[in-house]
Amino acid sequence: METKEMRGVYCDTLLGLAHSDERIMVLEADLMKASGTIPFKQQFPERAVDVGVAEANMVGLAAGLSAAGKIPFAATFGCFASRRVFDQFFISANYAKLNVKLVGTDPGISAAFNGGTHMPFEDIGLMRMIPNLTILEPSDPVSLKALVQECAKLYGCTYMRLHRKAIQPLYAEDEVFTLGKGKVLKDGTDVTIIALGAILVPEAIKAAALLEEQGISAAVIDMHTVKPLDEDLVLSYAKKTGAVVTAENHQIAGGLGAAVANLLSTHYPTPMEMVGIHDEFGQVGTQAWLQTYYKLTAEEIVRKVLSIRSKS
Incomplete structure (x- = not known):
């Protein structure tokens, strides 16, 4: 299947929605x-x-537009969408x-050459503290x-982490x-791998193939929504396989792993x-180097x- 740039898909999808719903708006910083x-x-x-x-100000304007009946999609780098506009x-x-x-x-290491100031490893943790907020990351x-x-x-309200670069479907x-x-x-x-996002879900699939070579049968779950977490699915596979590994492009404190650990415990x-x-x-670094450095690999x-x- 054709590799597609994620930001292009994001825009095309909003265009499709906007043609049929005049409430759709885009805000940018x-x-x-x-x-x-x-x-x-x-x-x-x-x-x-x-x-x-x-x-x-963008988020305040989005709130005002929402109060007026619009559906605003407000985007900026994840570091600013979380830390800077949290309140x-x-x-x-x-x-x-x-x-x-x-x-x-x-999100996370996909910020690459923008470096540590622009590399949000904590945005999910911040957002998980907001009551009733839906948090997601497409893969x-x-x-x-x-x-x-x-x-x-x-x-x-929703918070979506968007990987901008080209990704294989x-x-x-x-x-x-x-x-x-x-x-x-x-x-x-034998084990359940619960992964999140465009970097770690493909790595989880690769890991399952490597484990298969060692005679270990691994289930792979794309947990695209961190909140609300699919608790029934997590619990059913924990009972079925008896072991769980989470994988995410985020701090393990406060992210997907923390959500799964809280549920299981x-x-x-x-x-x-x-x-x-x-x-x-x-x-600062290439995404490939950062992925190896932080051990976000199969x-x-x-x-x-x-x-x-x-x-065991």
């Missing part, structure tokens, strides 16, 4: 080129607002029970298109996605390991699986 939304502005200039380098998003959008769709681009172009459409249908074009319901990419009986204690960032800041997932099995 001087990053339309980076987010890929210039075509939206060209087609719907009256529904595209660039606030300049003023991210908190505005918390109070003006979520506490007010509005309908703001906040998008944080370049490929197909899931991105479907989940943006689902966000538009849902009344309520993992799913068939007609795959159906539902917010809050994970996707089983591969069944298995209170409902079905299960041997578990986490692949992710271990209490570190970001830094090999590290395999190592964690073998570690669990060695203790």
Whole structure:
């Protein structure tokens, strides 16, 4: 299947929605080129607002537009969409029970050469503390298109991590996605790998293949929605396989791993390991180098699986 640039899919999906729903709007903080939304502005200039380098103001404006009946998709780099605008998003959008769709681009190591200041390893942890907020990270172009459409249908605030670069599709074009319901990419009986996002879901699939060569049957789940977590799916596979490894492009404290660990510890204690960032800041580098440095790899997932099995 054709590799597609994720930001292009994001814009195309919003254009498709905008043609049938005049409430759809796009807000940017001087990053339309980076987010890929210039075509939206060209087609719907009256529904595209660039606030300049003023991210908190962008969220406040999005809240106002939502209160007026619009469906605003407001995007900026993930570091700014989380750390910089947290209070505005918390109070003006979520506490007010509005309908703001906040998008944080370049999550984690995908920020690459923008370096540690622009490398959000903590955004999910921050957002998980907001009551009733839906948090998601698509893993490929197909899931991105479907989940943006689902966000538009849902009344309520959402936070989506958007990998901007080109990604090979993992799913068939007609795959159906539902917010809050994970996707089983591969069944298995010995361990469950629960992964998040465009970097770690493909690595989880590779890890499962490597484990298969060692006679270990690994299930792989694309947990595209971190909140609400698909608790039934996690618990059913924990009971089925008896071991869980999570994998994410984020701090293990506060992210997917923490959400899964909290669920399992209170409902079905299960041997578990986490692949992710271990209490570190970001830094400058290519995505490939950063992925190796922070051990966000199939090999590290395999190592964690073998570690669990060695203790059983």
